[in-house]
Amino acid sequence: MEWQLWVIETLRRALVYGTPILLGTLGEIYAERSGILNLGVEGMMILGAFVGFTTAFVTKNPWLGFLAGAFVGGAASLLHGFLSIHLRVIQVVSGLALTLFGLGLTGVLGRGWEGQPLKASIAELSVPGLSRIPVLGPILFTDQNLLVYIGIGLAVLLWWVLFKTSWGITVRSVGEDPRTADALGINVALVRYCCTFIGGLLAGLGGAYLSIVYRPSWTQGMTAGMGWIVIALTIFSLWHPLVAIGGSYAFGSLFYLSFRLQPWVAPELLTIMPYLFTILAPLLLHASRRLRRRMGAPGALGLPYRREEE
Amino acid sequence: MKKAVLFALCLVFLLTGAIGLQAQDKLKVGFIYVGPIGDMGWTHAHEVARRIVEDTFPWVETVYQESVPEAKVEGVIDRMVRRERCAVVFTTSFGFWEGTVAAAKKYPDTIFAHCSGFMRAPNLATYMADFYQIYYLNGLMAGALTKSNKVGYVGAFPIPEVKRHINAFTMGVREVNPKAEVHVRWIEAWFDPAKAKEATNSLIDAGCDVFAFTEDSDTVVQVAAENRMPVFGHYSPMYNSAPDYVVSGQLVHWENFYLDFLSKVHAGYYTSKNLENVDYWDLLKEGSVEVGAKFGMPVNPKWKSRLGKTYDLVMERIAQMSDFQMVFDPFTGPIYSRKGAVVVPVGVRANYGHLLSLEYAVKGVVGSWPGEPK
CATH class of the missing domain: 3.40.50.2300 (Response regulator)
Structure with missing residues (x-):
């Protein structure tokens, strides 16, 4: 059946392309839930992509590459954390600085690595049995890479932590009202550092995915604006990890369809489609009353916290 | 002190x-x-x-x-x-x-x-090394290699330069294989690996099995190689990215122009007063462009036998276009646009102005074509 084939092809590609976006979005959700707006996602992703690639290239082990990429993303996020939590710099500025820093540094360091194919990518695998389920089998369980499952698994895990554990409440309360949280004896700075670090780890992992799995090679500027999509999708997902799954894969589907539909629809219109979606979707969600109540950004998002006695 | x-x-x-x-x-x-x-x-x-x-x-x-x-x-x-x-x-x-x-x-x-x-101005010259003849040669090979009769092309922007190249490529494909089509996807970017990747995937899903492109990375080469399909490199020697699947490609020798121009400046032949009519339009015969998987390898030896007779045709065309008189050029009439109009009449060779402002798509091109003349 023709339409079934279309659904399968589109969703397969959506999973592959949407995974780094999902990883980045999950991380940014944590950072923002704790009140830290990190516009440095693009920078952390490209750092993760570069370090992940070089590590996998040298050690011939993609998993070390993922680890190194995530770690570098995390380290870079601590820079933003130090500036915005400790020094209370305007978060927009320090995040933008991180993006520019990441793009610039990897551009200089990456010269010699350009165009070298990575032999040590991870294998695609099929799940026996499950791959024979109609429609769902070919999408999810045939020749998919492990990171796709890790991404979805992480989304569920992070949702559970954020909404079902006491540490999740701590994170959310720090993001909503750090003063009250502080009065309750919560170490606001520590929670924010942790969440920013999680954000960096996941952005770095997403970047490493790009250079190790998605396109196993290094190219300057290869994130090509994905970090900004992540920031838009964080808002679209209402800062909710499970909604982020839908958002990321919807964006991935539209991205693929913008090429698949070209023989019938003008390419200019199609190329803006995924981006239009990230703008329009929050607006549409906003129209729903029930969602609007839940939707508001974390109360203290982007605001540095300062104790009164200081 | x-x-x-x-x-x-x-x-x-x-x-x-x-x-x-x-x-x-x-x-x-x-x-x-x-x-x-x-x-x-x-x-x-x-x-x-x-x-x-x-x-x-x-x-x-x-x-x-x-x-x-x-x-x-x-x-x-x-x-x-x-x-x-x-x-x-x-x-x-x-x-x-x-x-x-x-x-x-x-x-x-x-x-x-x-x-x-x-x-141009008295102290301002213009120069270009154009690939259309190379794309035509790549097209000949692509036409011989496709089994599904669908060749994929990932294009950067729908501007005359890229359209000229796709047309030349398509004419090559159809010369060898009149039933074949060239399916085009635009990515609206000179450099965007992710877009190039999904565009290639969408072409594979549409049934294409040979690829050429205009984008400044080797993404299309990688995706084609992953799917074990032949591909033509663009601009840089991409043989090393996928030695088993890069059949040929487009290569440039800009130094050819720079050396020529600067030696004439050095000799005092070009000055800041006489460049009004200096316009380099370098093709195969000037030696500024080259067909190949890498420099000095016009056709990947692994693919030579698969090309059969077409290999000889490619070599003949290279010789013809490299000839000082340029005894062959792909843009020689009759050429029909896919809307059925005669765009280059019988026996006429398209001139420089025609090539530079070309907007039509020739027969065999499939896909949207922004700015297509009615």
């Missing part, structure tokens, strides 16, 4: 003076790039040529500036002319034309050359 200081100062002045004098003996040449020199395409190719120029001519000294935004080129030219004292400035992107034309007016004694442009 005072004397010693004075002596040292004198020495410093003398030395710097000497260095200054020495530097003035050299012809100082500035290169302005639109992209990073590390890309796998356009800017990298110019940078390779710049290094060859510097190694070849001991009397040339070069400076360059990479990743210059198109709107900021004038400021960079100012710096190169005033501070660096460049006598010749090359601006290597179409979008630099306004800034270059303005600068040429401002600095009438400096020689400018603008790549891929069309506006």
